[in-house]
Amino acid sequence: CCLLHTHDLVVVPLSADIISTVEFNYSGELLATGDKGGRVVIFQREQESKNRPHSRGEYNVYSTFQSHEPEFDYLKSLEIEEKINKIRWLPQQNAAHSLLSTNDKTIKLWKISQRDKRAEGYNLKDEDGRLRDPFRITSLRVPVLLPMDRMVEASPRRIFANAHTYHINSISVNSDHETYLSADDLRVNLWHLEITDRSFNIVDIKPANMEELTEVITAAECHPHQCNVFVYSSSKGTIRLCDMRAAALCDRQSKFFEEPEDPSSRSFFSEIISSISDVKFSHSGRYMMTRDYLSVKVWDLNMENRPVETYQVHEYLRSKLCSLYENDCIFDKFECCWNGADSAIMTGSYNNFFRMFDRNTRRDITLEASRENSKPRAILKARKVSTGGKRKKDEISVDSLDFNKKILHTAWHPKENVIAVAATNNLYIFQDKIN
Amino acid sequence: MRKRGSRPIYMPVRRRREKANMYSKGTKRKFSDGVDNKAVAASYSLQRQSLLDMSLLKLQLCHMLAEPNLCRSVLIANTVRQIQEEMAHDGSWQVVTEALGGSGHGPSDRLVDTEVLCQSSEQQDGGPRLYSVMGYDGCREEEVVTDKALCSVVVGDRAPALLLGTIGHCWDRGELRVEDGVSKDSGTGEEEGTKSGEGAKMATGQVFGTFEIKNGAPGSDPALEELFSDVDASYYDLDTMLTGMQSAPKMGPYDFLDSLASSHGSVSNSSCRADLNELDHIMEIIVGS
Numbered sequence: 001c002c003l004l005h006t007h008d009l010v011v012v013p014l015s016a017d018i019i020s021t022v023e024f025n026y027s028g029e030l031l032a033t034g035d036k037g038g039r040v041v042i043f044q045r046e047q048e049s050k051n052r053p054h055s056r057g058e059y060n061v062y063s064t065f066q067s068h069e070p071e072f073d074y075l076k077s078l079e080i081e082e083k084i085n086k087i088r089w090l091p092q093q094n095a096a097h098s099l100l101s102t103n104d105k106t107i108k109l110w111k112i113s114q115r116d117k118r119a120e121g122y123n124l125k126d127e128d129g130r131l132r133d134p135f136r137i138t139s140l141r142v143p144v145l146l147p148m149d150r151m152v153e154a155s156p157r158r159i160f161a162n163a164h165t166y167h168i169n170s171i172s173v174n175s176d177h178e179t180y181l182s183a184d185d186l187r188v189n190l191w192h193l194e195i196t197d198r199s200f201n202i203v204d205i206k207p208a209n210m211e212e213l214t215e216v217i218t219a220a221e222c223h224p225h226q227c228n229v230f231v232y233s234s235s236k237g238t239i240r241l242c243d244m245r246a247a248a249l250c251d252r253q254s255k256f257f258e259e260p261e262d263p264s265s266r267s268f269f270s271e272i273i274s275s276i277s278d279v280k281f282s283h284s285g286r287y288m289m290t291r292d293y294l295s296v297k298v299w300d301l302n303m304e305n306r307p308v309e310t311y312q313v314h315e316y317l318r319s320k321l322c323s324l325y326e327n328d329c330i331f332d333k334f335e336c337c338w339n340g341a342d343s344a345i346m347t348g349s350y351n352n353f354f355r356m357f358d359r360n361t362r363r364d365i366t367l368e369a370s371r372e373n374s375k376p377r378a379i380l381k382a383r384k385v386s387t388g389g390k391r392k393k394d395e396i397s398v399d400s401l402d403f404n405k406k407i408l409h410t411a412w413h414p415k416e417n418v419i420a421v422a423a424t425n426n427l428y429i430f431q432d433k434i435n
Numbered sequence: 436m437r438k439r440g441s442r443p444i445y446m447p448v449r450r451r452r453e454k455a456n457m458y459s460k461g462t463k464r465k466f467s468d469g470v471d472n473k474a475v476a477a478s479y480s481l482q483r484q485s486l487l488d489m490s491l492l493k494l495q496l497c498h499m500l501a502e503p504n505l506c507r508s509v510l511i512a513n514t515v516r517q518i519q520e521e522m523a524h525d526g527s528w529q530v531v532t533e534a535l536g537g538s539g540h541g542p543s544d545r546l547v548d549t550e551v552l553c554q555s556s557e558q559q560d561g562g563p564r565l566y567s568v569m570g571y572d573g574c575r576e577e578e579v580v581t582d583k584a585l586c587s588v589v590v591g592d593r594a595p596a597l598l599l600g601t602i603g604h605c606w607d608r609g610e611l612r613v614e615d616g617v618s619k620d621s622g623t624g625e626e627e628g629t630k631s632g633e634g635a636k637m638a639t640g641q642v643f644g645t646f647e648i649k650n651g652a653p654g655s656d657p658a659l660e661e662l663f664s665d666v667d668a669s670y671y672d673l674d675t676m677l678t679g680m681q682s683a684p685k686m687g688p689y690d691f692l693d694s695l696a697s698s699h700g701s702v703s704n705s706s707c708r709a710d711l712n713e714l715d716h717i718m719e720i721i722v723g724s
Contacts, residue, residue, distance in 0.1 A: 167502075186505075213509060214513055271514070325486075325489070326489060331506075
């Protein structure tokens with residue numbers, strides 16, 4: 001499959017709010033986005049039809065709802081942001097769809113169901129719903145189902161609250177489809193989807209004396225197949241794999257992944273740029289990928305001492321770390337994702353650039369998500385950042401990069417070459433049209 | 436005791452051509468004896484100092500936000516620690532400690548020595564001591580020009596002013612206890628160097644103290660006690676008891692007590708009971724009975 005030529009740009013300008021998470025569901029039919037205003041917008045892929053051949057697989061808005069509201073913690077005198085940090089879909093079990101969405105403190109399970117038929121011809125009710133006088137009913141009729149305008153309803157089915165003192169950074173649904181984990185800066189909790197008043201604490205790295213704190217949890221994920229295995233990453237660039245069968249509290253890891261530091265490139269910023277912002281298992285469950293500030297690393301779960309592959313995302317920033325520290329960009333948390341076949345990985349960068357790496361051919365490409373440079377159905381042009389003195393035509397120099405335009409959230413369709421890229425408050429969906 | 440202003444001829448400095456990439460590549464220093472050593476060293480110290488200042492500024496500012504990002508705070512604090520450790524290792528810290536008549540402790544011992552920090556009762560001034568974030572190289576004559584500039588920028592204007600502002604802000608909010616016992620004597624160059632190290636250490640140590648409520652020992656300073664006599668500590672106990680979790684105080688810039696008290700977080704039984712009575716009282720008020 002040729003992932004390097006993408007067509008079919010669909011730009012959906014959302015409201016003024018910044019998109020904070022993007023996630024396809026298991027089939028890829030639905031795409032959910034969460035934003036800083038606590039809203040969730042779900043897109044649905046249109047079915048192919050002969051009437052509209054060009055609209056093959058376009059994503060249109062399916063449902064919009066307010067998932068989280070700003071809250072005020074009166075005891076601590078602190079406002080709790082309504083920003084959606086993560087959305088994770090649950091596997092579909094019936095006609096309705098379910099997802100988990102979380103802000104800093106509270107996780108909610110939402111059920112999204114649609115109605116596109118209504119019953120008409122009730123015996124005991126009028127068309128407008130008023131009860132009919134039973135004595136006036138002289139004949140029986142069978143109600144019929146008539147099509148109606150599709151109505152999509154989202155309702156909160158569970159609210160999982162008060163289990164996190166620190167800010168939730170990850171949620172992950174377990175392969176048993178019954179439990180899920182949530183992680184904040186210092187703890188990881190395990191929940192049962194049906195039980196909201198209790199959760200099990202499975203990792204706790206909070207030191208007895210908070211002044212001794214030097215490391216926090218940055219991301220956590222359940223293994224895609226082994227329901228007893230999960231990983232969590234840290235701000236020191238380490239990943240710990242834990243087995244829940246080993247102990248109730250998984251403070252001691254089963255595996256510890258860390259790449260030894262390269263002493264020649266050590267600087268005051270080494271630790272900060274080694275901090276892992278995202279960790280994702282491959283679909284096969286054999287590998288996992290981590291994103292730190294400058295690179296993406298693929299790890300074989302059987303090898304702890306170094307990654308099997310390392311991809312440089314924007315190495316040209318290494319000489320700018322001091323400025324990036326000053327303007328806080330060095331703390332940006334980029335996410336990363338696999339394609340369905342685990343043959344390619346994608347992650348974002350600055351200037352609305354995002355990068356894709358083909359693991360087999362070792363080719364990589366830089367693309368830009370911007371309206372000026374893309375028209376619908378146009379092929380995306382590869383971009384290049386010039387690092388040396390000479391800047392070629394069409395190249396952009398490092399100093400001209402816009403560090404306010406950062407692509408932190410991207411998602412890849414689980415089966416096809418369709419990607420969703422969030423650029424601040426715009427969502428871009430790219431598809432690869434194979435002739 | 437090393438004469439003030441003298442320095443060894445051979446001093447670990449960065450090679451000149453790596454100077455430009457101090458932040459990108461390793462800050463490994465090479466043992467070399469070129470004539471540029473002093474200039475390079477000064478430039479490197481300056482850059483390192485400015486990084487330290489920037490980091491401390493960030494730590495202060497993040498305390499003013501609603502709820503600081505813990506990951507970011509931890510990373511910045513670790514950076515500050517790293518800079519401190521390097522400053523200790525390259526000998527600039529040692530001059531300071533020797534000047535203080537150090538009892539033979541190594542430079543790194545001074546970093547963790549909280550004895551000085553605990554001398555809160557011997558505070559001279561009524562107001563808060565300033566944490567001067569001055570370079571440790573301040574005592575060297577050769578670099579006097581550079582460091583004077585540094586002093587005038589840093590000590591006079593920036594960090595201490597901010598610290599003052601922070602401290603004042605902290606008091607306005609009726610924070611539990613604010614003590615900033617630093618070294619007792621008024622500042623000579625060496626002492627300010629000490630203070631800066633400790634200030635930085637306190638900054639890093641206290642960053643996370645604010646994320647926790649500590650029921651520390653009562654303050655030993657009667658003046659401060661009087662100041663805070665109307666601040667009800669049991670408010671926070673209420674939270675702990677109700678939620679069973681430890682909660683964070685609102686924007687307390689520095690929970691000074693954390694780093695000052697030698698024992699942390701242990702609450703005596705009697706104070707618990709007293710707190711429980713207060714708790715009942717508060718509950719009555721809350722439920723409006």
